[in-house]
């Protein structure tokens with residue numbers, strides 16, 4: 001409930017469990033945990049954690065699917081690889097500008 005309150009406070013909008021979170025990258029374990037606590041039931045992402053690692057982006061080697069699978073009471077559908085090439089390009093550009 002606290003996470004739902006935070007989402008409503010930050011976004012200023014009513015929170016619905018039927019919300020779909022769209023993101024450029026697969027959520028890290030911390031973010032996926034927060035997503036589960038808020039009750040968001042679907043996440044759509046482009047770049048995978050594995051792809052980020054291959055590009056040199058530091059990531060904890062635990063995939064969002066594993067966080068969901070190990071969560072006893074929450075459900076969340078993960079849809080990965082959406083516009084993956086475009087998202088990979090964005091992260092590649094960010095890394096090149098960082099160096």
Ligand SMILES: [Zn+2]
Pocket residue numbers: 027028029030031032
């Ligand atoms: Zn994260």
